[in-house]
Amino acid sequence: MCQLLGMNCNVPTDICFSFAGFRARGGLTDHHRDGWGIAFFEGAGARVFLDPCASASSPVAELVRSYPIRSLNVIAHIRKATQGEVRLENTHPFQRELWGRYWIFAHNGNLTDYHPAPSDRFLPVGGTDSERAFCHILDTLARRFPDGPPPPAALHGALRELATLIGGHGEFNFLLSDGERLFAHCSSRLCYVVRKAPFPVAHLADEDVSVDFSEVTSPTDRVAIIVTTPLTDNETWRQIPPGTLLAFHDGEPEALGETATIAAPAAADPQRCA
Amino acid sequence: MCQLLGMNCNVPTDICFSFAGFRARGGLTDHHRDGWGIAFFEGAGARVFLDPCASASSPVAELVRSYPIRSLNVIAHIRKATQGEVRLENTHPFQRELWGRYWIFAHNGNLTDYHPAPSDRFLPVGGTDSERAFCHILDTLARRFPDGPPPPAALHGALRELATLIGGHGEFNFLLSDGERLFAHCSSRLCYVVRKAPFPVAHLADEDVSVDFSEVTSPTDRVAIIVTTPLTDNETWRQIPPGTLLAFHDGEPEALGETATIAAPAAADPQRCA
Numbered sequence: 001m002c003q004l005l006g007m008n009c010n011v012p013t014d015i016c017f018s019f020a021g022f023r024a025r026g027g028l029t030d031h032h033r034d035g036w037g038i039a040f041f042e043g044a045g046a047r048v049f050l051d052p053c054a055s056a057s058s059p060v061a062e063l064v065r066s067y068p069i070r071s072l073n074v075i076a077h078i079r080k081a082t083q084g085e086v087r088l089e090n091t092h093p094f095q096r097e098l099w100g101r102y103w104i105f106a107h108n109g110n111l112t113d114y115h116p117a118p119s120d121r122f123l124p125v126g127g128t129d130s131e132r133a134f135c136h137i138l139d140t141l142a143r144r145f146p147d148g149p150p151p152p153a154a155l156h157g158a159l160r161e162l163a164t165l166i167g168g169h170g171e172f173n174f175l176l177s178d179g180e181r182l183f184a185h186c187s188s189r190l191c192y193v194v195r196k197a198p199f200p201v202a203h204l205a206d207e208d209v210s211v212d213f214s215e216v217t218s219p220t221d222r223v224a225i226i227v228t229t230p231l232t233d234n235e236t237w238r239q240i241p242p243g244t245l246l247a248f249h250d251g252e253p254e255a256l257g258e259t260a261t262i263a264a265p266a267a268a269d270p271q272r273c274a
Numbered sequence: 275m276c277q278l279l280g281m282n283c284n285v286p287t288d289i290c291f292s293f294a295g296f297r298a299r300g301g302l303t304d305h306h307r308d309g310w311g312i313a314f315f316e317g318a319g320a321r322v323f324l325d326p327c328a329s330a331s332s333p334v335a336e337l338v339r340s341y342p343i344r345s346l347n348v349i350a351h352i353r354k355a356t357q358g359e360v361r362l363e364n365t366h367p368f369q370r371e372l373w374g375r376y377w378i379f380a381h382n383g384n385l386t387d388y389h390p391a392p393s394d395r396f397l398p399v400g401g402t403d404s405e406r407a408f409c410h411i412l413d414t415l416a417r418r419f420p421d422g423p424p425p426p427a428a429l430h431g432a433l434r435e436l437a438t439l440i441g442g443h444g445e446f447n448f449l450l451s452d453g454e455r456l457f458a459h460c461s462s463r464l465c466y467v468v469r470k471a472p473f474p475v476a477h478l479a480d481e482d483v484s485v486d487f488s489e490v491t492s493p494t495d496r497v498a499i500i501v502t503t504p505l506t507d508n509e510t511w512r513q514i515p516p517g518t519l520l521a522f523h524d525g526e527p528e529a530l531g532e533t534a535t536i537a538a539p540a541a542a543d544p545q546r547c548a
Binding site for chain 1: 316317318319320321322323324325326333334337340341361362363364365369370371373374375376394395396397398399400420
């Protein structure tokens with residue numbers, strides 16, 4: 001299987017702290033050595049860093065760990081190959097464009113006997129079940145909403161249907177983002193934490209590193225971190241119930257009906273890291 | 275305007291040497307400071323490194339200069355913004371998928387009064403004339419060849435038509451690749467060199483750096499470098515005649531009818547850099 005990491009925020013935040021622990025799982029604290037990747041949305045743009053080797057020793061991962069890129073939505077993946085060889089074209093996350101927006105997708109799990117009708121628009125480049133599922137999802141959205149992006153509730157509903165349908169073929173934990181929202185589907189294992197004031201001192205589970213978030217945030221910042229297994233050993237991570245698709249927006253899940261805090265502009269310009 | 279750099283080879287080769295000189299043009303030896311990017315094809319996969327800042331001081335560019343990624347087709351771009359703000363979504367090269375292949379595109383020039391009929395399939399994410407042209411090209415190819423990639427000559431013919439049509443709106447130097455071939459269209463400024471045995475000692479024009487290619491290649495290697503203005507000051511660069519679309523394959527232009535040398539497997543495994 002693989003490891004997923006997602007971040008959704010109400011102000012652009014860097015993921016250096018969380019990524020430091022996450023990358024260790026690619027060959028150091030865990031055995032997922034078959035490539036890794038991370039995608040950052042910045043405005044309407046997206047940039048994806050990929051390396052078809054172990055993240056723990058990847059020079060590209062070292063850059064990502066040390067170069068603070070501030071983003072509202074991030075998706076990262078560490079691969080343990082099940083279907084598809086260890087090659088760049090099978091390295092998550094995958095990227096396509098729909099409705100003039102970039103879409104980013106990464107999957108943890110394994111789908112069996114999954115052969116959706118080929119799309120005439122979104123075709124897989126590699127040989128993974130994951131990229132097949134991503135193309136199937138985008139093709140279905142494009143057909144169902146030909147005039148452009150639907151309202152968030154309709155998009156969430158369509159994705160939930162698709163997640164259930166495709167999830168019938170096996171384990172289908174995934175993260176998907178169009179830069180506006182981050183959708184997290186739990187089929188077996190996925191948990192999250194929302195960091196907001198009062199901010200904790202967090203300590204990584206995979207490395208002996210701590211950060212005092214109160215020093216690098218402003219009081220209205222809110223950051224959701226979604227991950228396969230908890231990244232820190234002193235925060236309360238919530239398990240997403242299997243069969244659930246959460247839509248994260250402005251640093252918290254919309255589907256849980258939590259009260260949203262309106263983010264005021266920050267007085268200072270803190271570092272903002274997660 | 276902007277600066278283009280392309281590489282097409284008959285064996286996977288790294289571009290560290292050429293990139294060292296090229297990146298200096300983004301803020302050091304030239305004034306193109308509005309972002310830069312580079313795309314590497316590796317097998318069917320592609321990875322694109324983007325940074326919406328000056329390449330001369332970009333940490334991502336430092337990684338690319340020092341991390342040898344071997345590729346058959348590379349496209350790089352340094353931006354001086356004409357249309358579209360300095361933002362990630364306006365940073366070249368652009369990427370899309372067509373026929374189950376990734377396509378990469380970068381443009382030098384400026385198109386005026388260019389408003390192609392909007393595609394219902396490939397939509398620009400940013401605000402540049404360049405991404406509009408890329409989407410127009412892919413949309414036309416998808417409509418003309420709905421069953422998949424046509425033979426190389428038909429693809430070249432269609433692209434030449436499109437280059438002429440779009441080039442009627444202004445300067446349209448571009449590099450385009452599907453990982454198989456690298457297409458280079460010269461509208462005003464684009465030149466190339468083919469490096470093959472006997473290999474020279476090449477000296478960069480933008481930095482005082484030399485490399486003896488005979489030490490890092492095998493005798494059957496062939497590498498074409500295509501660039502806006504010559505990268506080295508002691509090689510013979512050929513100007514591509516304005517109005518010409520060259521298709522580079524296996525390290526040389528096909529359209530010039532040069533005799534192709536069949537590349538035998540290399541006995542040793544040299545570093546292969548360009």
